[in-house]
Amino acid sequence: MALALLPDWFRPVAEYMLREGLPETLRLAAIAVTASTVVGVLLGTLMTVRFRPVQALIRLYIEVWRGLPILVMVLFIYWLPDYHFGPFHLRTEAYKSAAIALSLWGSAQVAEATRGALQSIPKEQHEAASALGFGWVGRNAFVIMPQALRRLVPPMVGLLVNIIQNTTIAFVIGVNEFLQAGNRQFENLTTQTGDGHPFMIFGFVLLVFFVISFPLTRLAAFLERRSI
Amino acid sequence: MAALRGGHSCLIAEMRILASFEWSFIWDNRDQLWEGFKNTIKTAAIGVAGSFLIGLVLGAVRAHRIPVLNQIAWAYVEVIRNTPILVQIFLLYYGTPELGLHFETFTVAWLSITIWGGAFNTENFRAGFEAVPTRLREAGYALGFTRLKTFLNVTLPIGGRIALPSSINTYISVLKNTSLMLVIGYPELTSVASNIQAITFRTFEMFSVLAAVYLVIVWTLSALIRLLEARLALPEAL
Secondary structure (H helix, E strand, O other): OHHHHOOOOHHHHHHHHHHHHHHHHHHHHHHHHHHHHHHHHHHHHHHOOOOHHHHHHHHHHHHHHHHOOHHHHHHHHHHOOOEEEOOEEEOOOHHHHHHHHHHHHHHHHHHHHHHHHHHOOOHHHHHHHHHOOOOHHHHHHHHHHHHHHHHHHHHHHHHHHHHHHHHHHHHHHOOOOHHHHHHHHHHHHHHHHOOOOHHHHHHHHHHHHHHHHHHHHHHHHHHHHHOO | OHHHHHOOOOHHHHHHHHHOOOHHHHHHOHHHHHHHHHHHHHHHHHHHHHHHHHHHHHHHHHHOOOOOHHHHHHHHHHHHHOOOHHHHHHHHHHHHHHHOOOOOHHHHHHHHHHHHHHHHHHHHHHHHHHOOOHHHHHHHHHOOOOHHHHHHHHHHHHHHHHHHHHHHHHHHHHHHHHHHHHHHOOOOHHHHHHHHHHHHOOHHHHHHHHHHHHHHHHHHHHHHHHHHHHHOOOOOOO
16 A cells, blocks of 8 residues: 555665665674674783783773774775785775775674673672682683673674665765665666655665664663663 | 875875975965854854753753653654754755755754754753652652752752753764864865865865864863863762
8 A cells, every 4th residue: 555655666676775785784784793703802801911002902902993984994994005015915995995994893793792792790709600610711601701791792792783874885885775776766867767765765875874763772771771 | 186196196295295385375364264264253153052951951850750752752853863863964064955945055054053952052062960869859749848949949950050061072072073164165274274275285284284273172161071070070979
């Protein structure tokens, strides 16, 4: 019923966006979230080890990638000249640049959250584990980490939402993610018919992002309330 | 320079780029970069002031559950927080002419970050105001204060203090988001540096400028948050 009310031009446009753009957005988000989680949890854990130089280096890593606008990082990585070194040939294409920039930013967020979660576990837990005869590894792997990781779940869902939204920044360097797909359709329609229907097309982009993000935000809020 | 992207280059060419970092290049473009910096600051300043006002008013509306306005504020916050700001900018820039509104790039620049920051700040202030214990407000009423007077004299000073650190975090994001105005061609700092890089391929020089400016501002504000958290911490648990 609702579809019948939509104008004729809309269907092919929406189909192109959902078929070409959306998978790219989700793939980029999936790569960035995975990389952020792996690197971030590792760095965040390392930060709780009392060794000043390492702590300072990770602190710098976190503050730099959190302090820069993601767009600036995307542009910088994309601008980097090709790098030839023996058999290695490093080249940052648009997609790769966006994935790397989002991962750097995301890993900084996760590292900070992990450090916070680990340090929020009371000292008594460490002591109790030691009293039960656990060594350093066993104490962290079986007692501290399971509790800390549970506290990490709500912020991770929040990070997922943030990264999905920030994938749109890849638009700037020409990655065909969802916003780009919409923009291309807008430009096509403008050249072909003179009317690009920007309000409906970008409104549709907004709507799709909302439909994806809203349930996740609710989920994060629910998890946060439950996990005290 | 174009040849460097091509593939003939080797480590030597690469090292030449790194070794050829020229401060004079930044100095030569100082006028353009300075203009960009001023535009960034100007846009961010309006964005910060606007999102402060929106956050204050709508945060109070949400915390006091004022009918109708509360629901509208809720919808506004949820829509803005659950959609990318870049899409909001596009909708504002390309979509509004269809509705008969024509905005300049500068208007879109400050308006979009104000709307965005306002939504996040509404949540900050709502949380701050709701953290003020009911008994303090009741004490205000008992002293004969009206609802407005109680808000201004009790809820605002205490709740605003609680909300301050998180709202500064929002202002930091507002500042960083001014960089997105590159997509609508507003000449703020990132956009200016990007244009210079496109012509000259001076990647490291331009990135250094951007990194220095953004990090100095962001780190200063972060330090301010830590300072305020220590200074304004409420003397005892409420």
